[in-house]
Amino acid sequence: MHSRLILAGLIISYIVTPCRAQEAITSETLVNADSNDSAWLSYGKNYSETRFSPLTQINQKNIGQLKLLNKTLLPDWRGMEATPLLIDGVLYVTGPWSKVFAIDAVSGELLWSYDPQVSGQTAINGCCDVVNRGLAAWDDKLYLGSFDGRLIALNRQSGKVSWETNTVPEDRPYTITGAPRVINGAVLIGNGGAELGVRGYFSSYDASTGKLNWRFYTVPGNPDEGFENAALKDAAKTWTGEWWKVGGGGTVWDSMAYDPELDLLYVGTGNGSPWDRNHRSPEGGDNLYLSSILAVRPSNGELVWHYQTTPGDSWDFTASQHIILADIEIDGKQRSVLMQAPKNGYFYVLDRKTGELLKADPFTYVNWSTGIDLKTGRPVETEFARYENINAEIAPNYDGGHNWHPMAYDPNRELVFIPGRNTLSMYGRDLNWKYNSQGFGTGAGWNLAIGQQDNKADRKDAAAPVKRGFLKAWNPKKGQAVWTVEQDEFWNGGLLATAGGVVFQGTADGRLTAYNSETGELVFSTETGIGILAPPITYQINGVQYVTVAAGWGGGFGMKNLFTNKLRSNAVLTFALQNESNPSVNIVNEIVAKEFNRFTPADSQVVPDLSWQVSRPLFEAGERLFDSHCAVCHVVDDSRGGIAPNLLSSLMTAEEPLSAIILHGALQSRGMPSFVNKLDKSDAQALSHYLRSLQNKKKPGK
Known part of the structure; x- marks a missing residue:
């Protein structure tokens, strides 16, 4: 037994290489994914997206023996949001810029990598970092949605391209960050871009050839050009004005689930574009199918039913968060249900056969509505919710009570585990809003982007809790939390639940943690040196259970916020129990820390220029430009900032270097x-x- 240090990405490994026999992934394989403990075949482990493993080797009693087996460093330091696939002993994981890596699951050896050569310039089209959430598998291929809008099929053995097709118009700012899904030989993929004024849709492609099967638009287009189907004709009745000129939104950038018995694909849709309904649909309306759950036939894209979580969305309350399918008893009757905790703060339970709303209960602090009417399915909005005449503190805010970070469902305990947060922001109408085809066009003043407040005493809404994260065990039958763990970090990772009675979660400050499923007691925590966003997976090879997570700080929140100064690189981390029956596990953290725990020193201090003269016109013009083009990634405050530099302390703000950066x-x-x-x-x-005025602590007087 020996270790190797390989600088193609650090690999510290103990050589136990599994067989490389290629399993052909079929419909039967995916339908029966839960019966295969030695694989993780799709994004949410199974078509129901439960992220639950029946493995029990790692459990509440022995989890203290869990140790790091290997750490495979990857070449970039940006957001890692991917769920790895595990097939035939090989981990397949995506990283920033849509790069793909094949890694031996036991040794950590990098087997092959693929770079789709996404241009750095395409970062301008993303709202929330150049992330990717993972792959889909079918037959002998892997399927990747690249950040620049391509759907790419790779040979699973070699990583070579089998085919690729462009899924988005090249003249519009679409991106892909979500993982594809495969159903009966068809690859399903959506896209993002609602903040920049696009029309949402998702598509089906032939897995063998890349040929388009069908496309479902989530908002209607120009009525004068006709409608693609009857569902969009009906949806157009809920819009006013000339919404098609400003995009409409409704992008499908993440959640999908599938019921093979009902043959229904469930898709969550995104926010309106622009955010403020008054700018896209000035006479009101529900604006279907924004912020909705759609049930469609995967064979032809026919809409069977829909449910809209946030009619007439004006807050960026997407319904593109994780969807889970389960069979539970509601009010004494066994129901086949769909469950979702979208951004708007309510936990929904729907009958997945019909779309009937069964339950809707707040899982975080909510003030934009007083509840959901179970008869109509509609929220009861508060009088200030739409911030029409006043600036209003709205909870949750655009970050949501729950964002993209996946939940997990334990069918043994009938609990859903939610990685959520309490949020509050000031929303205000942009009275001078004009459609901006060249950048963010939310239609809500960017005062909301700086309106988060941590000091409860300063808030108008004194009932609101301090902004922080939480992990909740949710009883979907009763519509209430069984236990809650309060977390100081605001943006922690997705979840994994196991029959061993533990819930795994990575954290913003660089730990892998685990909690007792019944009580919420912290039963395991280890430092990794890397902020973790992505959800872990678990699997068993040769009788040994492993836990793997893709670690790397970034994403929309991470671009501006940093919680750890440690290892500035992405990595795939694999853990296993250290005991007599599994002696190959060794603690490698100290080796890694010695060689690679380097971080970029803080920017040199900007020396104030006491002679600096502030020009009011230039200052105000620059402030508007910063809010509309820069604030999504950069901060100008006393924090350290995040992945993107804090421009308050940057030495690159003089006119000449700044021009070279932003213009050239x-x-x-x-x-x-x-x-x-x-x-x-x-x-x-x-x-x-x-x-430079801010750096010199000078602002124009009133």
């Missing part, structure tokens, strides 16, 4: 795109003046 793409290779088609030299001057 000087840092494009590092993921900072050029804004040459959106900004000009005078804009660079105004931005420079604004940033």
Whole structure:
């Protein structure tokens, strides 16, 4: 037994290489995924997306013996949101820029990698980092949705491209960050881009050829051009004005689930574009199918039923969060249900055969509505909710009570585990809003982006809890929490539940943790040195149970916030029990820490220029430009910032270097795109003046 240090990405491994026999993934394989303990075949483990493993080797009694087996470093340091697939002893995981890596699950050896060569310039089209959530598998292939909108089929053995097709219009700012799904030889994929003014849709492609089978648009287009189907004709009745000119939104950027018995595909749709309904549908309306759950036939895309969680969305309350399917007893009757905790703060239980609303209960602090009417299925909105005449503190905010981070469902205990948060922000109408085809066009003033408050004493809404994260065990029958763990970190990772009675979660400050499923007691915590967003998986090879998680800090929140100064690299981490029957597990953290726990020093201090003279016109122009183009990734405050530099302490804000960066793409290779088609030299001057004024602690007087 010996260790190896390989700098193609650090690999510290103990060689036990499993057989490389190729299992052909079929419909039967995917339907029966839960019966295969030595594999993780699809994004949510199974078509029901439960993220529950029946394995019990790692359990409440022995989890203290869990140790790091290997750490495989990957080449980038940006957000890692992927759920690995595990097939034939090989982990398949995606990273930033849609790169794909095949890794031996036991030794950590990198077997092959694939880079789709996504241009750094495409980062300008993303709301929330250049992330990717994973792959789908069918036959001998893997399927990848690339950030720039391609659907790519790879040979699972070699990583070579079998085919690729572009799924989005090249002249619109679409992106793909979600994992594809495969049903009966068809690959399903959606996209993102609602913040930049696009029309949402999801599509089905032939898994063998890449040929388009069908496409379902989630919002209607221009009525004068006709409607693609009857469902969109009906939806158009819920819109007013000329919504098609500003995009509409409704992008399908994440959640899908499938019931093979009912042959129904369930899809969650996103927010409106722009956010404020008054700017896209000025005379009101529910704006179908925004923020909705759609049940469609996967063979042809026919809509069977829909349920809208947030009619007329004006808050970025997407319903694209994790969907789970289960069979539970509701009010004394066994029901086949669909469960979701979307951004708006309510936990929904629907009959998945009919779409009937069975339960809807708040799982976090909510003030935009007082409840959900179970007869109509509609929220009862508060008088200030739509911030029409006043700026209003709204909870949850655009980050949501629950975001993309996957939940988990334990069928033995009939509990859903929710990685959520309490949020509150000031929303205000942008009275000067105009459709911006070249950047963010939310239609809500960006005062909401800086309106989060941590000091409860300063809030108008004194009932609101302090902004923080939580992990909740939710009883969907009763519509209430069984236990809650309060967390200081705000943006923790997705979940994995096991029959061993533990719930695994990575944290923003770089730990892998586990909780007792019945009580919420913390039963395991280990430092990894890397902030974790993605959910873990577990599997068994040669009688040994492993836990693997893709670690890497970033994403929309991580671009501006940093919780750990430690290892600045992405990694795939695999853990197993250390005991007499499994002696190959060794603690490698100390070796890794010694060689690789380096972090970039804080930016040099900017020396204030006491002679600096502030120009009000330049300052105000620069402030507007920063809010509309830069604030999504960068901060200008006293925090350390995140993956993207804090521009309050950057030395690159003088007009000449700033122009080189934003107009000529000087840092494009590092993921900072050029804004040459959106900004000009005078804009660079105004931005420079604004940033340097803040650095010199000078603002124009009133």
